[in-house]
Amino acid sequence: MTTPSLGLMQNGKASRQILFHIFEVFMVLIALLYMFPLYYLVLNTLKPYGEMLKNPLSLPQTLFFDNYSAAFGQMHFFTAFFNSLLITFCSVLVIVILGAMAAYPVARFNNKITKAVMVYFLIGFMIPVQTIVVQVFIIMQKLNLINSHSGLILLYAAGSSFAFFMYQSFIKTVPYELEESAMIDGCSPFKTFWMIVFPLVKPVTVTLVIFESMWIWNDFILAYLFLSSRDKFTLILELYQCVGEFRLDWAIMFSIMVIVLLPMVIFYLFMQKHIMAGLTSGAIKG
Amino acid sequence: MANGKNRFYGYIWFMLPALLLYTIFVIVPLILSFGYSFTNWDGYAPTFKMVGLRNYLSVFHDTKVLQTLRNTFIFGFYTPIIVTLFAIPLSLLLNSRMRTRNFQRAVFFFASVPSVLIVGYIWQFIFDSTSAGILNSILVKFGSKPVMWLSDDKWAMISVIIANSWRLIGWHACIYLANLQSIPLDYYEAASIDGANAFQQFKKITFPMLAPAMTISLLLIIIDSLKIYALPFALTGGGPGDATRFMTQLIIDIGIKERLIGKSSALSVLFFIILFVISTVQLIYSKRREERLQ
Numbered sequence: 115m116t117t118p119s120l121g122l123m124q125n126g127k128a129s130r131q132i133l134f135h136i137f138e139v140f141m142v143l144i145a146l147l148y149m150f151p152l153y154y155l156v157l158n159t160l161k162p163y164g165e166m167l168k169n170p171l172s173l174p175q176t177l178f179f180d181n182y183s184a185a186f187g188q189m190h191f192f193t194a195f196f197n198s199l200l201i202t203f204c205s206v207l208v209i210v211i212l213g214a215m216a217a218y219p220v221a222r223f224n225n226k227i228t229k230a231v232m233v234y235f236l237i238g239f240m241i242p243v244q245t246i247v248v249q250v251f252i253i254m255q256k257l258n259l260i261n262s263h264s265g266l267i268l269l270y271a272a273g274s275s276f277a278f279f280m281y282q283s284f285i286k287t288v289p290y291e292l293e294e295s296a297m298i299d300g301c302s303p304f305k306t307f308w309m310i311v312f313p314l315v316k317p318v319t320v321t322l323v324i325f326e327s328m329w330i331w332n333d334f335i336l337a338y339l340f341l342s343s344r345d346k347f348t349l350i351l352e353l354y355q356c357v358g359e360f361r362l363d364w365a366i367m368f369s370i371m372v373i374v375l376l377p378m379v380i381f382y383l384f385m386q387k388h389i390m391a392g393l394t395s396g397a398i399k400g
Numbered sequence: 401m402a403n404g405k406n407r408f409y410g411y412i413w414f415m416l417p418a419l420l421l422y423t424i425f426v427i428v429p430l431i432l433s434f435g436y437s438f439t440n441w442d443g444y445a446p447t448f449k450m451v452g453l454r455n456y457l458s459v460f461h462d463t464k465v466l467q468t469l470r471n472t473f474i475f476g477f478y479t480p481i482i483v484t485l486f487a488i489p490l491s492l493l494l495n496s497r498m499r500t501r502n503f504q505r506a507v508f509f510f511a512s513v514p515s516v517l518i519v520g521y522i523w524q525f526i527f528d529s530t531s532a533g534i535l536n537s538i539l540v541k542f543g544s545k546p547v548m549w550l551s552d553d554k555w556a557m558i559s560v561i562i563a564n565s566w567r568l569i570g571w572h573a574c575i576y577l578a579n580l581q582s583i584p585l586d587y588y589e590a591a592s593i594d595g596a597n598a599f600q601q602f603k604k605i606t607f608p609m610l611a612p613a614m615t616i617s618l619l620l621i622i623i624d625s626l627k628i629y630a631l632p633f634a635l636t637g638g639g640p641g642d643a644t645r646f647m648t649q650l651i652i653d654i655g656i657k658e659r660l661i662g663k664s665s666a667l668s669v670l671f672f673i674i675l676f677v678i679s680t681v682q683l684i685y686s687k688r689r690e691e692r693l694q
Contacts, residue, residue, distance in 0.1 A: 138498045145507040151522045151566070152514075154534060158525075167532045170525075216418035219411035227408070231415060238426045240679065244627040244648040245672040248655030248664045249429035249436070257424075272425035274418050303410055332515035334630045335648075339656065350515050357521065364525060371518045382513050386506050393509075393574050 159372050163365040185369035188359060193345055194352035195377070201263055201337075201348060202330045205270035206323055213277025213322070214315065218307050220278075221285035222293075232282075238275040247339060254340060261342045269340065270330050277322050284318045285311060321392035324385050331378065349374050433672070436665035443659035455666035465667065467642045468650045471557065472626055475646060476678075478561050479568075479625040480618055486569045487617065488610065491576035492602075505577070508570030516567070520634025523563035524550065527635070550636055553643035560632050560644050564625070572617045579613035580606070608693040615686035623679055647671050 158166045159181050160174040216235075220228040243250065250269065251260075259265025288311060296306045312319075337348045347355065353374045360366045382389070437455055441448035459465050494505050511519075526534045527549035536546035549559045587605045596604070629648040632638060638645040651671060655664030 134498075138496075138500060141493060141496075141498065141504055142500050145504045148508060148511065148566075148570070151519075151526060152510075154526070155522050170532060170534050170537055212418040212421065216415040219408065219414050223408050223411065225408060227412070231419070234419070234427075235422065237430075238422055240676055241426060241430055241672060242623065242627045242675065243426075244629060244651070245668050245675065246426070246429040246433055247648075247652055248661065248668060249432040250425060251656060252432065252661070253424065253429055268421060269425055272421040274422065275426075278418065303414075307414070328513070334515065334517045334633075339652070350517060353515075354517060367521065368525075371521060375514055375518060378513060378515070382510065389509070390502075390505065390574070393571075393578060 155368050155375075156372055158365060159369040161365060163363045166365050181365045181369040182373070184366050185356070185373060188366075189352055189356050189370060189373065190344065190347070191349075191352070191373065194347050194349045197263070197346060198331055198348040198350070198377075201267055201270070202327050204263075204267045205330050206326045208267065208271035209274045209277050209326055210319055210322060212271060213274040214281045214312060214319070215307070216274070217278050217281035217285055218311065221282045222290070235275045235278050238273070239279075243273070243336065247335070251339060260340060261346060263341075263346060266336065266340050269336060270333075277326070280318050280322060281315060284315050288314050320388055324388055324392060328378070328381070349377070430672070433665045433668040436661050437669045439662045439665075441661045443661045448662070451662070455663050456670070458663070459666070459670065464642055464645075465650065468645045468647055471643070471645060472647045474557060475561060475564075475628065476622060476625040479564055480621045482561065482565045483568045483572055483621055484614070484617065486565070487572035488576055488607075490569060490573035491580055492606070494573060494577050495580045505574060509574050510570065511567050512571040516630040517634045519563060519567050520631045523559070523566075524635050527559045527563075551640050553640060556636050556640060556643045560635055563635055564628065564631055567631075568621060568624075572621065575617045575620075576610055576613045579610050583609045611686070611690040611693045615683070615690055618686060619679060619682055622682055623675065626675055626678070 154170065157174065158170060160178050161169075162178050162180070165175065165178075216231075220231055254260050254265055254269070257265070259268065292310050292314075293306050296310055297303070301309070331348075332350060333348075334350050334354070337351050338354065341347055341351060344352075344355065353370055356370045357367050360370070438450050438452060439448045440451045440454070459469075490508065494501060494508070498504070528534075528536065529546065529548045529551045530536065533546075533549065535549065539546055547555060549555050583606065587609075588601055591601050591605060627648050628646055629652075632644045632646060633649065636644040638649055647667070648671075651664055651667050654660050654667065658664075
């Protein structure tokens with residue numbers, strides 16, 4: 115392209131800018147439109163059920179909060195919330211500790227045993243729990259872990275293959291000299307690991323904590339199969355229970371769902387940057 | 401890198417807790433499933449018999465199992481296609497220089513955040529076969545007839561596919577996005593100097609260089625689709641009839657509700673083999689494609 119006339123260049127730039135801005139508005143609209151299921155969820159909680167049936171698409175005639183009071187009245191919200199919190203916290207804690215510890219020798223040593231351990235854990239990667247739930251159920255029964263929080267926590271923690279592999283590949287990138295000097299100074303392997311190595315693998319820990327927390331908090335299948343008394347239910351199970359009770363009234367059912375969604379939405383808003391970052395690093399590492 | 405066999409033995413116990421849990425709750429059940437699949441145990445009787453391959457062979461005569469297998473394969477086939485078809489263009493759109501791009505990304509990704517159960521219930525309302533359902537409301541408003549989304553075999557499957565795709569497109573777009581951001585811009589500059597238009601650039605540069613993301617995305621989504629449970633559970637309950645019953649639901653129903661441990665274990669083993677074969681084939685093919693295109 116030879117030197118264009120000043121006037122043409124300016125015009126071209128201006129119209130491209132305008133198109134760009136229009137497109138941006140368009141993209142934002144598309145994004146908001148994509149959320150229409152959630153929009154309808156919240157919208158219809160503010161209508162009485164009759165109105166919801168007649169006009170599922172329109173704005174509520176008046177703000178109707180009775181659905182929420184009915185929902186809250188029926189739900190054992192705080193019990194379920196604390197159950198979810200307890201189970202998620204403990205499970206993630208165990209996953210991180212066990213996964214990191216198991217990964218350490220495998221990352222630092224290269225012998226027949228470590229290779230065997232890697233292959234062993236790799237099998238677990240290929241076995242989704244869905245294929246073996248029935249047999250897990252049998253084992254949990256034998257161990258008397260049905261309908262117990264500790265049982266469920268142990269079960270979630272057993273899925274630490276993923277954590278193992280993430281820690282294993284990351285620890286390899288930590289320079290060994292630090293551990294070397296620590297051990298020359300007389301530190302035990304245990305101390306060396308927790309004082310020196312573990313703080314350095316924080317990126318993996320952060321990613322793991324976020325994703326495992328989200329997954330465990332939202333989990334339905336395992337909680338459903340292994341918790342049977344209401345006072346032990348997680349928030350998701352409480353949702354399932356109450357939805358069953360209110361099967362005839364969508365508006366109240368939706369209110370329950372909004373209430374249950376709230377903690378996860380808040381968590382997402384706070385962690386969103388880390389979630390995006392975790393995805394990026396995870397995807398590249400493959 | 402550490403070495404010295406003697407020193408290693410001081411570290412073995414690091415691995416023991418994880419290995420123990422993993423063995424008890426993953427490996428032992430797997431072995432049990434193989435074992436029980438050759439029996440006729442019903443979960444209650446104190447003894448059971450070995451019945452050889454009977455449980456496996458009965459699969460061929462059991463219409464419910466065959467239907468479920470068929471459903472699982474259909475779902476596991478169409479979902480990856482649809483999600484990938486939308487996720488790649490979306491990732492291109494999200495890879496812009498707009499100021500609101502982080503907001504856009506966060507919004508599309510958010511579809512993966514709510515519990516699958518909630519997503520299933522919401523879409524049940526959207527797909528409701530009466531005119532109270534949102535989609536049918538819209539259809540009726542435009543003068544069309546309402547669709548029996550959840551009460552017709554074919555449409556029920558389509559509904560589950562749509563709901564699941566909605567949930568996953570944003571997330572997988574982010575996977576492709578991460579890959580996109582690592583493609584060197586020089587390639588595009590060189591291509592436009594050579595006169596390639598946008599579509600050609602996509603075909604010759606972008607798409608091949610997205611191979612790593614595609615490997616991961618496809619692997620994740622194929623496995624995820626094949627083992628799906630909570631979404632159809634909430635959306636259709638497996639119905640109408642068995643039209644949206646998938647393997648996981650069947651295995652659980654037979655094993656825990658009907659207590660036919662032998663039969664359920666055989667299905668578990670079959671399911672595991674199917675998953676293993678499909679993911680291995682997909683992985684090998686994708687990795688080869690990656691290497692070819694790099």
